[in-house]
Amino acid sequence: MNSWIEIVGFAGSFLTVVTYLTQRMVQLRVMAIASSLCFAFYGTMIGSPPLILMEVVLLPVNAWRLYQIAMEET
Numbered sequence: 001m002n003s004w005i006e007i008v009g010f011a012g013s014f015l016t017v018v019t020y021l022t023q024r025m026v027q028l029r030v031m032a033i034a035s036s037l038c039f040a041f042y043g044t045m046i047g048s049p050p051l052i053l054m055e056v057v058l059l060p061v062n063a064w065r066l067y068q069i070a071m072e073e074t
Helices: 003-021 025-046 049-073
Strands: none
Touching: 003 025, 025 049
């Protein structure tokens, strides 16, 4: 496996951990979106349908929730 692909996977893991450590909801959603993007790319590169499917579901969920938070603040 290429090392740059593993770096993307580790970045996704790191962002997931950061997501769990955040205290503000906007930060949580932004980190979750970044994590999903990394893992979707990583899952595609390693050919993992379960990982790709999970991220394809989580990405719009987090994007929608971030949009809702933004609309509440306006």
